[in-house]
Amino acid sequence: MSVNEYFKRQWKNPFVLLLLSGFALFAKNGTYIYTEASGICPCYEQFADDFFTEQSQRNNDTNFVFSPFAMQSFEDLVKLGFSDKPELPDDNFSEIMEGLKDSEAVKLEYKIHLPEGRELAPSTLELLQEKFPSTFEHIDSSNAWMMKAVEQHLRNLKELEKFMGNKQAPSEALVEINTEVNTDWLHPFDEQATKLAEFHTDDNRKVDMPFMHQVSNLRTAEMTDLQAKVIEMPFKNENVSMWLYLPDEEDGLEELEEKLKLKSLNSIEALMSEREVDVLLPKFEDTHEMDLDGEISRSGLDYPLSQTDEDVTIQRPASKLQTKLAMYESVEAHQAADNVGEDHVVAKRHAINLHSVDADTEVNESEEEATKDADAEVDVSCATDDCLKFYAAHPFIYQVVYKHVDEVVPIVMGCFRNLNLNINI
Secondary structure (H helix, E strand, O other): OOHHHHHHHOOOOOOOOOOOOOOOOOEEOOEEOOEEOOOOOOOHHHHHHHHHHHHHHHOOOOOEEEOHHHHHHHHHHHHHHOEOOOEEOOHHHHHHHHHHOOOOOEEEEEEEEEOOOOOOOHHHHHHHHHHOOEEEEEOOOOOHHHHHHHHHHHHOHHHHHHHHOOOEEOOOOEEEEEEEEEOOEOOOOOHHHOEEEEEEOOOOOEEEEEEEEEEEEEEEEEEOOOOEEEEEEEEOOOOEEEEEEEEOOOOOHHHHHHHHOOOOHHHHHHHOEEEEEEEEEEOEEEEEEEOHHHHHHHHOOOOHHHOOOOOOOEEOOEEEEEEEEEEOOOHHHHHHHHHHOOOOOOOOEOOEOOOOOOOOOOEOHHHHHHHHHHHHHOOOOOOOOOOEEEEOOOOEEEEEEEEEOOEEEEEEEEEEOOOOOOOEO
16 A cells, blocks of 8 residues: 555545645646755755764763764755755765665664645655655654654744744654664674773773774874874775774863864865774764754754755654664674674773873783783784774764765764763753
8 A cells, every 4th residue: 555545544634734735836737846956065064063063062971973964864855845845855965875775884764754644745755755765654642752742843943943044834744864873894893802991081980891903904194183093994885984083182082073173074084095003992882862953952053954045935844863873893793782682791801001102012911811812812913013003992083974976975973982871862
């Protein structure tokens, strides 16, 4: 049964407004006319940096992860399906979405919840399903969080107009976007090389956590102006990779966030070159949920991603955006942990001291004893004297990026401050 046919059977009130009532109904012979978008907003990356920094510093005792790409795609979905002058996503956006469709590294899911009796115009339904990996269902009036989200959204419409720059008409629809990142590394970590080590938080606490370990030839740069190192960890999808930024100082995260706002991703990429890198990364999972409109209002930032012509009216739905990140040795390691229901317990310790200037030579006697057998099993060591040590044992920033033509596009951004401390709004 088609979605539209299902909605027709559920029709209860003939006076209920149609979802797209009045939306771009400038049509000839029943065929809708859609305007073309002008391209990905040039301020997209700058807003992503500003929003990330504002959120991270406002919640400076927790980890944070979010997807600016989900925010942009939400706005593009709204402009296509909830506008009186529907606008198609631009070709660049569509190509990135298509490139992520079969990716194990980044999965996007769109759920559009409609009030009982509302029906999508067939042409709009077809385009939404073509442009976004979306499903459609009715709002469950017994679901408390759904009803609360819609009610709060309706109360906030006037405030939102100040940030959106265009008129917002009431809507009782709800859109969920789930972004899931799995570290589908091109060169997976060996699970046998994962051992415990100390992570130093930016408030001077020391926390034991499992660290993954490998030595690889990676693109990297030591950036004196940022006072940080950056490495690129490629995923199996050749267009997708993770960039990690490690401040030189253990308490340098906030300063690094501010400096990164002044750097474009393209300019950073231009400075990278391939080099042997000794990498130690904490193994963790993080989740962040947000009401997009609420966070925009609280941030006080200008919000350029939703900009349209002044004569366009948007029936903006409520939103729930969730971002999940699983930093594991491989996709298979994450799946195995999920199947067991809990993480494998790591008991052995890394022999190296991750916080020493001479980290490759300083060994604690008890750590040496604890790792003697494991070291015999897994040899993780540099082959060159020029090997860069990237030991992410204090707070750091990461970005999942997509390389599209000559542009580096941020998909997910986050910072790691401690083990399993998540924001859930």
